[in-house]
Each structure stands twice: as structure tokens, then as C-alpha cells.
Amino acid sequence: xxxxxxxxxxxxxxxxxxxxxxxxxxxxxxxxxxxxxxxxxxxxxxxxxxxxxxxxxxxxxxxxxxxxxxxxxxxxxxxxxxxxxxxxxxxxxxxxxxxxxxxxxxxxxxxxxxxxxxxxxxxxxxxxxxxxxxxxxxxxxxxxxxxxxxxxxxxxxxxxxxxxxxxxxxxxxxxxxxxxxxxxxxxxxxxxxxxxxxxxxxxxxxxxxxxxxxxxxxxxxxxxxxxxxxxxxxxxxxxxxxxxxxxxxxxxxxxxxxxxxxxxxxxxxxxxxxxxxxxxxxxxxxxxxxxxxxxxxxxxxxxxxxxxxxxxxxxxxxxxxxxxxxxxxxxxxxxxxxxxxxxxxxxxxxxxxxxxxxxxxxxxxxxxxxxxxxxxxxxxxxxxxxxxxxxxxxxxxxxxxxxxxxxxxxxxxxxxxxxxxxxxxxxxxxxxxxxxxxxxxxxxxxxxxxxxxxxxxxxxxxxx
Amino acid sequence: xxxxxxxxxxxxxxxxxxxxxxxxxxxxxxxxxxxxxxxxxxxxxxxxxxxxxxxxxxxxxxxxxxxxxxxxxxxxxxxxxxxxxxxxxxxxxxxxxxx
Numbered sequence: 001x002x003x004x005x006x007x008x009x010x011x012x013x014x015x016x017x018x019x020x021x022x023x024x025x026x027x028x029x030x031x032x033x034x035x036x037x038x039x040x041x042x043x044x045x046x047x048x049x050x051x052x053x054x055x056x057x058x059x060x061x062x063x064x065x066x067x068x069x070x071x072x073x074x075x076x077x078x079x080x081x082x083x084x085x086x087x088x089x090x091x092x093x094x095x096x097x098x099x100x101x102x103x104x105x106x107x108x109x110x111x112x113x114x115x116x117x118x119x120x121x122x123x124x125x126x127x128x129x130x131x132x133x134x135x136x137x138x139x140x141x142x143x144x145x146x147x148x149x150x151x152x153x154x155x156x157x158x159x160x161x162x163x164x165x166x167x168x169x170x171x172x173x174x175x176x177x178x179x180x181x182x183x184x185x186x187x188x189x190x191x192x193x194x195x196x197x198x199x200x201x202x203x204x205x206x207x208x209x210x211x212x213x214x215x216x217x218x219x220x221x222x223x224x225x226x227x228x229x230x231x232x233x234x235x236x237x238x239x240x241x242x243x244x245x246x247x248x249x250x251x252x253x254x255x256x257x258x259x260x261x262x263x264x265x266x267x268x269x270x271x272x273x274x275x276x277x278x279x280x281x282x283x284x285x286x287x288x289x290x291x292x293x294x295x296x297x298x299x300x301x302x303x304x305x306x307x308x309x310x311x312x313x314x315x316x317x318x319x320x321x322x323x324x325x326x327x328x329x330x331x332x333x334x335x336x337x338x339x340x341x342x343x344x345x346x347x348x349x350x351x352x353x354x355x356x357x358x359x360x361x362x363x364x365x366x367x368x369x370x371x372x373x374x375x376x377x378x379x380x381x382x383x384x385x386x387x388x389x390x391x392x393x394x395x396x397x398x399x400x401x402x403x404x405x406x407x408x409x410x411x412x413x414x415x416x417x418x419x420x421x422x423x424x425x426x427x428x429x430x431x432x433x434x435x436x437x438x439x440x441x442x443x444x445x446x447x448x449x450x451x452x453x454x455x456x457x458x459x460x461x462x463x464x
Numbered sequence: 465x466x467x468x469x470x471x472x473x474x475x476x477x478x479x480x481x482x483x484x485x486x487x488x489x490x491x492x493x494x495x496x497x498x499x500x501x502x503x504x505x506x507x508x509x510x511x512x513x514x515x516x517x518x519x520x521x522x523x524x525x526x527x528x529x530x531x532x533x534x535x536x537x538x539x540x541x542x543x544x545x546x547x548x549x550x551x552x553x554x555x556x557x558x559x560x561x562x563x
Contacts, residue, residue: 054481055477055541058481149480150482150483152482256530260487260528260529263526263531264477264487265485266485269524270526284528360544362544371547371548372556376557392544441542441544442540
């Protein structure tokens, strides 16, 4: 019998509380073993791991690469696979390979198959894809079913062609379909982190508001504790609420720390939006059970009348090369704005002698305004600054040409009052110009209205 | 008194690639009440600090977490010219607010 059928049958028969283990909020950055093993000893009903996020920027999605290192990712996958098979409960992994598009999913699956072979594990594996068919997206554009998220410009069919990968964020439905089929391990492409944990208990009629709130907290492992951290967390769920306990005894889930977690990376602490509806946290309440366990109740589910899927896509915008250099001359630093503008113009005249300006060149001056973009009034000129020049051009060669020319003319630029006539820059190493490969931007971050959101995420099952 | 002397946590992060969310958290209810009632954290004041129109600023008191959340629009994370892809260092202008 598969792990998912075994748990579904057992909880249906006994009507007992469920135990869900949040093993990792960022699989691939290390899962502390003592807390994970302590969680296994509590006989969980499900082990969940989130692997991805949009926070890491557009390049991983666009390029089809993982943000985590292959060695660390494989180590974490091995740990959770062995653990889940040892206690024979479903292992659910969402947003495979950081961004959850086909290459990320394939890389994750290759590791899982390899680990299964090496460890002689045999199980039923569900694979849920999240890549969106282009023709279907274009039809949605033509039918006016796309809405930009947070002020994103209207989506065009050209944007859909330009994106190298476009994923949709699946909700609970596709996970439920896999669990109902009878599987041991689910690996999903881009997914709502909450769906990883909320799909199974909502199949057993636990209230979706309570399940969604629980899922939103435990998908970040022990981040809701004081001190917060990445150790495995256990949620014990009943029809009226859930109890939280970190599997690291030094981390305490207190009413204030758990309530404050609703703020984390959320625009609104009272509402968690999902494809099928939203979790309303206005009546949520938090009660200490002891000094390191908190009980949570009161979240309500507000179903959506108009289901939507959030889309994420990234398009290549050229090749990026950067120049890395320091400066310690106060006269140079004080005049850096006019110096950089003058050098930009010199470079343009040189590299555009026989071709148009087909690149962008930007500078960030760290120590001055590199992070903030503006200098508050009255802030003194720093004693040192770090200058990063960034070029994005159609080809790697063109980007390199621009930053190498910039390096030479910024090094030797003459300005009024200059004393250091042998050079304006300190290079920490040479070459100080680095080609970083293709650059991407998010060109799709939109909601698509669709009558059948679950149907967009095909399920495949294989037996290992 | 400076906000950075009253708060236990002052942090920023993206809430999706098009929004920045700032959390100010307090160790005591007294500190929370003092700041939440202060005009220094009005939409207008935050808008001036971040050079954003006040109507684009949301200030959300969150008493259960002894916290105040501020949510602002941002240029799309990772676009060319971005200075903070995760948005994790955009809290700096809050540190010097006088309460």
C-alpha cells in the first residue's frame, strides 16, 4: 500500500489528529539532522519541503538553473527521502529546483532517481509539472484573462514568446490528485508553498482556513520561533486548530513569535492569497501551551469565486559583464558623479565609432549610494568607495568590450583638482572585468483567470 | 528618541518582486503603543522618506505581533539597475526616524 493511501485510510478510520513535519523551507541549503531525526521519531503523517521562491530573482528561472549547489541539494534530498521511506509517510516537495520549471524539475528528479538506485529505495513517485503551454497563455491574453500583479504592465503575446520559461504556481488541487492516486513521494514544479502541507489534511475534511494557516507557518520550518532557524518543525493538527513545536529544543514557538511570522515576506499580515481562495487571519489567536509550544486557531477560509493562477516568466535581455574596482581618493569620490558621466560618454564615442549604442552601462558606487540609490542630505563623503560598473549588451564580446574600455578610461580619467595622475582605481585582482553570462528579467508576473486551474498541472506517476 | 532605539526588529524584504515590505517589531506593548500612535510613521511621512506618493504606502498595525508593517511598491526585482534583488537592505531610512 502506498504511503498516501495508508495515511488517508488511517486518519479517516480513527478520526485522529494529524502530525505534519516542515522539514525545510529551502531544501538545498542544509537540513539540520538532529531536529529532522527528532521529527521522524514523532511518527509524522507527512514530510514537506519547499525548494523554491521568486525572491531569488529572474536568472534561475530564465536560465533553468538551481540556486542551490548540486552537492548540498543532493545531500538534503537523500536525507528526506531516506527519512520518509523509513517511517513510510508521503514526502511532498514543492517548487523543485528553485524555480520549478522543466529543467529544475528534471534536475531534481535525476537526483532522486539516482539516490533511489544508490540506496535501493523503491517507491511510487508523482511528478507534477508547472510549465504553462504558450498557446493557452496567448489565448488568455486575447481573451483579457491576464492581470498584472502589483502594477506589472499588461501582458502581450510577445512577452510570452520572449520568456525562456513560464511557470504557473499550482495550488492544492494537483497535490490532492497525486495523493489520491496512491503515491509515496511527490515532486512538484512551481507550487504554492502552503499547498505542500494543506493538500493532505483538506482531503480529510480538516478546515481549509486552519490548514492554510498551519501550512504558511511550517513551510518555513522553525523560522516562526525565537530564535528563528531552519530546524524541522512539527504541527499537530485537529479540526479546531494546530499546535507548533520546533524539533530543536532550543527554539521556542511563542504566541508573539508565531503571530509575528504572519508578517514575513507578506504584504498583508491578515490575509494569505491562494489560487482557490484566501486564508483570513483577522480572528487568528495564539495561546502558549508551555514555554516552547503554541496553539493556533481562528483562521477562516474565504473561497474564491473566480479561480486564478499566478504566472512567473523570465526573458533574456542580453549578456552581462561587470567591472569591479575600489577608490580611496576623496577628491575622486567627491566628484564621482561627473567623472562617471564623462567616462560613460568617452566610452560611448569609442565603442560606437562604427556601430550604434546597443548596450546599457550603469554604475553603483558602494559606500556612497550603491544600495540606497540616493545620498541623504548632509552625509559626509566616505574615505573609500567601491565602484561596480555593469554592462548589458547583445553579445558577451560586446559587453566585455564596453567594460574593458570603461576600466581603462575610468582608471586614467583626468578631472579638476586631480592629484593621483597614475590611476584613479584600486583593483582587488586582475582582470577586474568579469563576464557573468546571460541576464534576465521578470517579464511575466501576472494572474491568469482560468476555469480549471488544476488541469494546467499534469500528473505523471513512475515506480522506482 | 530614535526608532532604532525603540524597536527590537527593523527589517525589509520583498513581498513578491513588485513590492517591498518593512516590519518594525517591539519587545514591549508600551514601546509598540508609543510608536503606533506617533505621526512619524504616517503614510505621508513614509512616503517622503522613500520618495513615494502617500497613496502608494500602506501602514498596517499588527498588535498580535507587537509590530507595524509598511508595504511599498518597488521596481521589479532583478531588473537592470536594481540595487537590492531581495529588498533586504531597504530598511535603512527607517532607522533614523524620530519618535
